[in-house]
Every structure is written in structure tokens, then in C-alpha cells.
Amino acid sequence: MTVIESIPATDLLDPTPCATPPSAYLRPDGEDRYTIGEVAQFTGLSAHTLRWYEQIGLLGQVERSHTGQRRFCNRDLDWLELVGKLRLTGMAVADMVRYAELVRQGESTFDERREILLATRRQVLARIAELHGTLAVLDYKIDYYGGSGR
Amino acid sequence: MTVIESIPATDLLDPTPCATPPSAYLRPDGEDRYTIGEVAQFTGLSAHTLRWYEQIGLLGQVERSHTGQRRFCNRDLDWLELVGKLRLTGMAVADMVRYAELVRQGESTFDERREILLATRRQVLARIAELHGTLAVLDYKIDYYGGSGR
DNA sequence: GGCTTGCCTAGAGTGCACTCGAAGGTCTTA
DNA sequence: TAAGACCTTCGAGTGCACTCTAGGCAAGCC
Numbered sequence: 001m002t003v004i005e006s007i008p009a010t011d012l013l014d015p016t017p018c019a020t021p022p023s024a025y026l027r028p029d030g031e032d033r034y035t036i037g038e039v040a041q042f043t044g045l046s047a048h049t050l051r052w053y054e055q056i057g058l059l060g061q062v063e064r065s066h067t068g069q070r071r072f073c074n075r076d077l078d079w080l081e082l083v084g085k086l087r088l089t090g091m092a093v094a095d096m097v098r099y100a101e102l103v104r105q106g107e108s109t110f111d112e113r114r115e116i117l118l119a120t121r122r123q124v125l126a127r128i129a130e131l132h133g134t135l136a137v138l139d140y141k142i143d144y145y146g147g148s149g150r
Numbered sequence: 151m152t153v154i155e156s157i158p159a160t161d162l163l164d165p166t167p168c169a170t171p172p173s174a175y176l177r178p179d180g181e182d183r184y185t186i187g188e189v190a191q192f193t194g195l196s197a198h199t200l201r202w203y204e205q206i207g208l209l210g211q212v213e214r215s216h217t218g219q220r221r222f223c224n225r226d227l228d229w230l231e232l233v234g235k236l237r238l239t240g241m242a243v244a245d246m247v248r249y250a251e252l253v254r255q256g257e258s259t260f261d262e263r264r265e266i267l268l269a270t271r272r273q274v275l276a277r278i279a280e281l282h283g284t285l286a287v288l289d290y291k292i293d294y295y296g297g298s299g300r
Numbered sequence: 301g302g303c304t305t306g307c308c309t310a311g312a313g314t315g316c317a318c319t320c321g322a323a324g325g326t327c328t329t330a
Numbered sequence: 331t332a333a334g335a336c337c338t339t340c341g342a343g344t345g346c347a348c349t350c351t352a353g354g355c356a357a358g359c360c
Contacts, residue, residue: 037306047307048349067356069307085287088280093347114295121288128281131274134235138271141232145264187336197337198319217326219337243317 025074032074033063039072043080058083058097060104089124182224183213189222193230208233208247210254239274 026034026042036047045053053059054070059079062070079100086096099116102109177184186197195203203209204220209229212220229250236246249266252259 035306036308046349049347051308052348067307069356082287082291085284089284089288110295114292117288117292117295121285121292124281124285124288128278128285130238131278131281134238135271135274135278137232137235138239138267138274142264142267142271145260145267185336196319199317201339202318217337219326 025077027074029074033071034073034077036070036072039077039080042077043084045080053080053083056093056097058093058100060100086120089120090127091120177224179224182227183215183221184223184227186220186222189227189230192227193234195230203230203233206243206247208243208250210250236270239270240277241270 025032026038034042036050039045039050040047043050050059050070054062059076062072062076065071083096086099087093095116099113102113102116184192186200189195189200190197193200200209200220204212209226212222212226215221233246236249237243245266249263252263252266
């Protein structure tokens with residue numbers, strides 16, 4: 001919960017459109033075929049939720065095995081990590097789907113994507129300020145109830 | 151939204167159990183009898199929501215006029231202001247109801263109330279840290295999309 | 301061969317926090 | 331005294347983000 005991550009310089013050159021900061025992959029690229037159960041464990045999302053994400057377009061078409069089972073790749077994990085971060089900001093699923101669609105449309109949507117992220121950034125800053133405000137109220141009342149304990 | 155409030159020293163002695171930081175009251179104490187519509191306008195909550203809050207015990211018995219209409223007082227506004235702050239922390243309504251019950255039970259519940267607020271405080275701090283983490287990711291991606299704009 | 305485990309689909313259900321509608325009573329202003 | 335804004339209760343509806351159910355397939359193990 002108290003995760004403030006730093007971003008290694010090696011990642012700053014990553015050319016993929018859905019680049020996100022570092023992940024500890026389960027397997028190296030080329031051998032990256034994960035079952036839905038593995039991904040569920042790795043991301044903390046349920047298998048149900050992962051299927052639902054794909055269904056609503058938040059995940060794009062996931063590859064399938066010859067028997068029709070999903071086989072997620074490292075890139076999918078990257079994307080899910082970003083989705084997780086966006087979810088933490090309070091962004092609505094529908095908005096994330098919109099963003100995912102823009103990613104799928106390619107480079108021509110860079111500007112729009114940047115705008116979305118900038119707007120999200122502003123909302124996060126506002127939310128942080130709001131939380132500092134509630135913190136002041138909480139501290140005031142905690143003091144009233146006999147203080148300390150912090 | 152960017153409200154970081156300061157608490158005037160004059161309020162620090164307030165002896166009421168549901169004391170909250172300053173409100174700009176509509177009317178001075180003694181003449182503080184507001185209709186539900188006025189309170190709705192003042193708090194931004196709908197009249198429906200205010201009735202629902204009372205119904206579930208988040209608001210305690212609101213006074214009534216001789217014809218049975220609700221007449222809110224400044225104290226109710228104070229309480230609603232606190233509820234608004236707690237709601238901003240993401241506290242569940244059921245938990246706020248629990249807190250309200252403790253307030254109604256009187257001084258013997260001071261310790262328990264302080265514990266609740268301390269726990270909430272920890273959650274708010276964790277949430278702020280989490281948001282700083284998402285901010286780092288957003289900045290990373292915004293840079294990738296051509297930066298600036300902040 | 302039978303059992304278990306894990307996966308598939310489509311669609312229904314859940315919990316939260318409101319939010320609204322219906323049917324009717326009351327208050328205010330003209 | 332009449333219009334219309336505002337009030338009441340009760341219960342149903344909404345939107346979100348999952349979460350689960352049912353019914354079935356496929357692979358691995360004893």
C-alpha cells in the first residue's frame with residue numbers, strides 16, 4: 001500500500017506504446033505464455049475479472065492455445081500493471097477502455113492519450129490535496145479524543 | 151477541491167463530542183432551523199440522501215416542526231461536514247454509522263472513536279502514498295507521449 | 301476408466317451508495 | 331383561495347465494478 005516507486009533509467013527508452021515501469025516477469029520474453037490462473041495470482045485480479053476485462057475491451061484480444069485457452073504474454077502483464085495504476089487513481093473502467101482503444105489505434109492518438117493522462121494527473125493532485133484536508137480534520141478530532149497514538 | 155484547511159485556535163476548546171472545524175453557518179445558534187432543502191443546497195447532498203442518512207442512523211434524530219417536517223440545526227450541519235470528510239477518505243457508510251452510534255453513546259466510547267479515527271488516518275496516509283506512486287507512473291508516461299503540458 | 305483440476309462461455313447476481321417515483325400532505329406567495 | 335413549491339413515506343431503480351453460477355470441455359494422474 002505504501003509503494004512509492006522509482007523508475008530505473010533503463011526503462012526510459014522503452015519504445016512500446018503501452019510501456020510501463022518495471023515488472024518482475026515470471027518468464028523471459030519468448031517463453032511468456034501464462035494461463036489465466038497464473039495471471040490472476042500475479043496481478044491479484046480474479047480470473048473472472050480478467051475475462052471480463054478482455055470482454056469489455058480493456059485488455060485487447062489475448063492469445064489462445066490450440067484448445068482455446070487464454071495465454072497471456074509479458075506485454076499483457078505490463079498493460080495490466082498500468083491498468084492497476086490507473087484504477088488506483090480512481091479512473092472509471094469506461095475511461096480506461098477508451099484509453100485502451102486509443103492505444104490500439106496507434107501513434108496518431110498520442111496527443112489524445114497525453115491529454116487523458118494529464119487530466120488524470122490533475123485529478124490525482126486534487127485528490128491528494130483533498131486527502132490532506134481530511135487529514136487535518138482527523139488530526140483535529142484525534143487530538144480532541146485524547147491525542148497521540150499516531 | 152484543493153482545500154487544505156487550517157483550524158482556528160478558538161475551536162480547539164470546543165467541548166461538544168461532534169466538534170468539527172469551522173462552518174460558515176447560515177444562521178446563528180438559536181435561529182438555526184433549516185429545512186431539508188436548505189441543507190441539501192448547503193451540503194451538496196440531495197434531500198433524498200439526507201433522509202436516507204437519517205433513516206440508516208448516520209444522522210441521528212433530526213428535530214421536526216409541529217407538522218412533522220425536518221428542521222436541521224447548526225449541529226447537524228457540523229456533523230454532516232464531518233461525514234463529508236470521512237466520506238472523502240473512502241470510509242464506508244456502515245463504518246460511519248458505527249461511528250455515529252458511538253458518538254450517541256457518549257463519553258465512554260472516546261477510546262474506540264479515537265481508534266477508528268487513527269485507523270482512518272493511517273488509511274488516508276497509505277492512500278496518499280499510493281497516489282504519489284500513480285503520479286510517478288503518470289509522469290513517466292506523459293513524458294513518453296511528449297511531456298510537458300503540466 | 302474415473303477423478304481432479306483448470307479452463308471455457310453466457311448470463312445472472314451482488315453490494316454499495318445513492319437516486320428516483322408515486323401518491324399524497326403542507327406551506328408560502330399573489 | 332388557489333397555484334405551485336416543497337414536504338412526507340415506502341419501495342423500487344440505477345450505475346458501477348465486479349462476482350458468481352451453470353453447464354461443459356480438456357489434460358494430467360492413479
